[in-house]
Amino acid sequence: MSDQRVSATGGMQTSYGFRTVSDGEKQPLVNDVFHKVAKRYDIMNDVMSGGLHRVWKDAMVAHLNPPRRPAFRFLDVAGGTGDIAFRIVAASGRQVRGTVLDINASMLGVGAERAAKKGYADNLDFVEANAEDLPFEDASFDAYTIAFGIRNVPDIDKALREAFRVLKRGGRFLCLEFSEVEMPILDRVYDAWSFNGIPAVGKAIAGDAEPYRYLVESIRKFPRQADFAAMISRAGFSRVNYTNYTGGVAALHSAWKI
Template sequence: MSDKKQDTTHFGYQEVPVDEKVKRVADVFHSVAGKYDLMNDLMSGGIHRLWKRLTIEQSGARAGMQVLDIAGGTGDLTRKFSRLVGPSGKVVLADINDSMLKVGRDKLINAGAAGNIEYVQANAECLPFADNTFDIITIAFGLRNVTDKDAALRSMQRVLKPGGKLMVLEFSKTDNPLLTKAYDFYSFNILPQMGKLIADDAESYRYLAESIRMHPDQETLKQMMNDAGFVGCRYQNMTGGVVALHTGIKP
């Protein structure tokens, strides 16, 4: 027997039918794909590059490894992992959104990316890979858009090799009241206007701001990873908790 909680989910601050959220999120990223890199730089003042660099540095990626970059979008992490794992390794850039995947593939090919990259359109909740395939899985700024986050974490745990590492880089919660106030003002006033000006799409960026607020806080996500079967789960706050990097190991 189903109930309202199972049948609906959050799309930003709205409550929508579960099957409708996937389409709505897809529409957002179809809309923003072409300006995604530019908007990331503008929205974060370029700091997203530092957050991603720290993720790479802490990944432990080395030659010969198999890496899965979920919600990899325009390929920032994939490109760096490709260099680290070398010709004997492999990086899979996976995204549920074909517009984002095409932008990422074109960007990487134009940059002369190595032949050790594969591109797969995939839903994080039911990853189309065999058990125990990957040494490292990353999902950067993508988990908050997943409808069933618990299912996605279990799916990631399944396809990791024993001893493999999951890294979740995501906007999170700051415990500094002044920073929170400034962040909220920026997110709900400045960000949609930037989206309107640069990408001619204020609504998509309003959703992105709302989706950040609806995402689980640091301790909640850490517990979700524990519940999905990961061990040694921990997180590191960046920029005062605006962003957090969660890591967990498959036993």
């Protein structure tokens, strides 16, 4: 399915899975997907990754290595349910403060509820806003994280420029995303599971296969690792690199604002 992928020059703005939609149409469609799956989103991440998303997220936060000082500020974008933010707060010994930003109120509601139960409410703010137009001043954050969210943003280049803008000099950018499998045999097994298994399980768990069909297709449209790294560099970032997880099923992209 790799020939479906867009290049570093763009194409995601009008891509809703394998469908081509008009400018401005993608965001409402994506919003509808996440309203539908919000309550079961983290369960479905387990299903889609065989539970490996937990290992990948732990590795992402270990890569960030948040300090144990209250002055450290991070922004977790498209992080509505709080999965990454909770890990960062825990890794800092509950010292740092973070902002969880999502365009979807349903996802944020789940995250705020979970934060209260975990005792993280004092460390986190939940903000409903668009990754393409962040409501923060320049140089506001020490770190910007986004996990399994960037491919759902219509204008990825704009979101990357916004990430660069709100980071302080010396700030860290980390993006975890499903990517292109680079291991023979595994790629065929993964395709079979993705296009046959995941929508069926989504229907069984959430009562609707369609949102999960979109999620699978959006993974296959997302740029290859090297192409996405080029987009990050184009936004102004330095020391851009990536690490494949599980043969490229997911990849962690890392960069700095220098």
